[in-house]
Amino acid sequence: MSLQTDDLLTVQDVHVGFGEFTALDGAHLRIARGGITGMVGPNGAGKSTLFNVLGGQQAHQGGRVLFDGQDITHWSVHRRAQAGLTRTFQISREMGALTVLENLLLAAPRQPGEKLWHALLNTAAARQHEAQAMAQAQALLERVGLWRLAHERADSLSGGQKKLLELCRALMLKPRLVLLDEPAAGVNPVLVGEIADFIRSLQAEGMSFAIVEHNMDMIAALCDPVYVLAQGKVLTQGSFAQVSAHAQVVEAYLGGVA
Ligand SMILES: Nc1ncnc2c1ncn2[C@@H]1O[C@H](COP(=O)(O)OP(=O)(O)OP(=O)(O)O)[C@@H](O)[C@H]1O
Incomplete structure (x- = not known):
């Protein structure tokens, strides 16, 4: 995968295993500078594991992560945050x-x-x-x-x-890039709209986002591109309309029922 000048963050061939189990199996993706990138996928697809890798909370066995052209693979959480890469956490x-x-x-x-x-x-x-x-x-x-x-x-x-x-x-x-972990989970629809407006206004000021979310209305309203993860890999990526038309996405979400 080549590095493009508008890439703020790139993930190259990242692998994470927990014992015998493979949570990320060679994930590749790009987060564009100034964009809002969506990440969707069924439960257990590896989305949170990927966020943990990006935030520096989870070590990985292979691959690398670049932020603004620098290899941050071995950087601590603190150093990433100082460089402008941070994520949201549930209030403990x-x-x-x-x-x-x-x-x-x-x-x-x-x-x-x-x-x-x-x-x-x-x-x-x-x-x-x-x-x-x-x-x-x-x-x-x-x-x-x-x-x-x-x-x-x-x-x-x-x-x-x-x-x-x-x-x-x-x-x-x-921060320059914020990783948002399920910003719409447990939120009433009116506030989902307010949160989306706030994210958009921050984007207009130059901030970049990656969003993991199960709420497809929020993903459709905010994110381009959208990455679909399944079984630790990127299944497909593109605009929301493109990925929703992908047969395997329907399969991954509905388990082949559709
Ligand atoms: N610390 C861990 N030890 C063992 N297995 C783990 C650990 N963390 C995650 N896993 C497993 O890795 C897989 C991927 O989990 P992950 O939380 O990344 O998925 P997800 O796509 O975020 O799912 P969800 O949408 O349900 O949050 C799951 O099968 C999970 O059980």
């Missing part, structure tokens, strides 16, 4: 007990060279960093309509509000 039980605002402040990047003693001594630099993080968090929460809930516990939010908070946590790192 521990984070759910914190407020909405605290969730964002904890996601703020550490200052280069920041040392614990700086923070302990409450230096001017630490105070300035804190003020910047606070301003950024407030701006993000205002933008998604959650500022009025800033001091509520994160686990009191609705499913859709939690998804917006997860996305805002990722945005605190000012």
